[in-house]
Amino acid sequence: AGAGAGAGAGAPVVATCYDKDCGPIVEMCYNQGHIFAGTREGGILMYDISASGYDGTGNGASLAPYRRLQGHGKAVTNLSLLNHGSPCVFVSTGADGLIRLWDSRLERCLVQSINAHPVPDQGGKSPAGPSVTCLLTQCCADSSANFIDDACIISGGSDSLVNVIDVRCSGSRNGNGMFADCSIVNTFAHHQNGIYSMCSAARGVIFSGDGRGMLHCYDIHGSRTRDPGLKYGIGVCEIGAIQCIGVVNDAPRINTGTAAARKYGNHDVGSAGSSRNKIICAGDDGNVSIYNF
Numbered sequence: 001a002g003a004g005a006g007a008g009a010g011a012p013v014v015a016t017c018y019d020k021d022c023g024p025i026v027e028m029c030y031n032q033g034h035i036f037a038g039t040r041e042g043g044i045l046m047y048d049i050s051a052s053g054y055d056g057t058g059n060g061a062s063l064a065p066y067r068r069l070q071g072h073g074k075a076v077t078n079l080s081l082l083n084h085g086s087p088c089v090f091v092s093t094g095a096d097g098l099i100r101l102w103d104s105r106l107e108r109c110l111v112q113s114i115n116a117h118p119v120p121d122q123g124g125k126s127p128a129g130p131s132v133t134c135l136l137t138q139c140c141a142d143s144s145a146n147f148i149d150d151a152c153i154i155s156g157g158s159d160s161l162v163n164v165i166d167v168r169c170s171g172s173r174n175g176n177g178m179f180a181d182c183s184i185v186n187t188f189a190h191h192q193n194g195i196y197s198m199c200s201a202a203r204g205v206i207f208s209g210d211g212r213g214m215l216h217c218y219d220i221h222g223s224r225t226r227d228p229g230l231k232y233g234i235g236v237c238e239i240g241a242i243q244c245i246g247v248v249n250d251a252p253r254i255n256t257g258t259a260a261a262r263k264y265g266n267h268d269v270g271s272a273g274s275s276r277n278k279i280i281c282a283g284d285d286g287n288v289s290i291y292n293f
Contacts, residue, residue: 016062017047029079029090034104036090037065038076044069044092046104069109072096078135082153082167091153093132099155099165101182112182114165117157132157134198136206153182154206154220156195162188162208164220188218190230199245201277201293205231209242215281217293234291240284247293248278 017035022045027038035047045065072094082089088104097117102109117132134156153165164186193211200206204221217231236242277293 017045017065019045019065019068022065022068027076027079029081031081034088036079038071038079038092040075042070042072042074042076042094042096044071044076044079044102067104067109069102071100072098074131077132080135080137082137091135091137093135093155095131097131097157099132099135099153101167114182114184116155116163116165116184117159117161134195134208136198136200152220154198156198156208158194160189160191160194160210162191162195162198162216162218186220186228188216188230190216190233193241196241196243197245199247199279201247201279207245207279209236209245209281209283211241213237213240213242213283213285215242215245215279236281236289237283237285237287242281242283244282246280248280
């Protein structure tokens with residue numbers, strides 16, 4: 001995008017990405033000079049910033065997308081990298097209930113389509129939903145960061161479901177070594193309203209917030225408790241939905257190879273072995289709530 005009229009109005013513009021026919025852009029992700037943009041009409045546009053010719057002075061060129069995909073039948077609701085080491089592999093979700101995995105190096109691009117939150121049949125009418133509203137992926141190369149699992153995608157939908165999807169190849173791999181098959185390995189149906197927000201809090205542990213203000217904690221693999229599923233729920237918002245969830249870690253790092261690391265795993269823990277992560281939630285009631293985790 002070009003510079004606006006605000007504080008950065010005089011700064012050089014590295015590139016201007018523009019397509020007059022694409023419609024409003026509603027989602028975007030970036031990695032290693034590549035931008036993936038999702039539109040309200042379900043399209044996905046790919047831009048290569050290095051093609052702008054920006055040399056550190058003046059402004060870069062206007063860029064047209066180098067690829068245009070019809071990603072979804074309805075609006076794109078999430079875009080996320082799947083593999084931090086590659087700018088080519090990413091995931092999209094849509095208001096059509098689909099999760100789609102892409103590799104821009106392939107001629108067809110589409111690797112897998114998963115009907116994770118099916119839109120119900122309404123006798124030929126066009127339903128408003130459900131759709132995939134939230135998405136969590138492993139897209140951080142730093143193993144010390146909070147993340148889910150490099151083999152998993154977690155989706156939340158307006159159908160109130162949280163799905164755990166295994167993206168490891170369960171059949172034959174395609175030519176570039178990408179997964180050729182995916183499956184939903186767990187579905188959690190504890191929410192009583194659509195999912196509005198999700199966050200990864202620790203290895204294998206996620207939080208999800210719904211339209212009734214409930215915050216749920218899931219151990220998706222049982223890696224912490226040997227029993228995958230809902231661990232607890234908290235009523236956070238008195239009115240409306242939990243719109244956003246974040247995690248802050250203020251605990252000291254235990255180095256790999258120490259006795260404590262072997263006991264508690266290579267993650268951030270407190271001096272007594274208990275996590276000192278904080279979960280921060282905000283929602284429609286205008287309040288911000290902070291919990292120790």
